Amino acid sequence: MSLPFEMCATGSRKACVVDGDTIWLRGQKIRIADIDTPEVSEPKCSSELALGNRATARMLELINEGPFELKAWPGRDADRYGRKLRVLIRDGRSLGDILVSEGLAWTWSGRREPWC
Numbered sequence: 001m002s003l004p005f006e007m008c009a010t011g012s013r014k015a016c017v018v019d020g021d022t023i024w025l026r027g028q029k030i031r032i033a034d035i036d037t038p039e040v041s042e043p044k045c046s047s048e049l050a051l052g053n054r055a056t057a058r059m060l061e062l063i064n065e066g067p068f069e070l071k072a073w074p075g076r077d078a079d080r081y082g083r084k085l086r087v088l089i090r091d092g093r094s095l096g097d098i099l100v101s102e103g104l105a106w107t108w109s110g111r112r113e114p115w116c
Contacts, residue, residue: 020055
């Protein structure tokens, strides 16, 4: 993918970032399957919101740094909300792993962990 992404707002959902682990691409909502980032829509505390905003901004930067591939999540195509489960890969590295290495996400363990 090499579309220019922006922050999601009302209107088009062609290529935008919802938060650190959710994007829209060509009308399809995608959950970045290999990470969990702090919530920005319903944070449990102010520090979660602050870190979530940083993770969201960083994912937007990473996505716009160049083309990336979407890889299917082994064994599951979509989550219970209907979002496609995908890993974003550039040059053999997960963009999610970059967020983990920067302290802005956790590797997905199969369940949410508290950020507060």
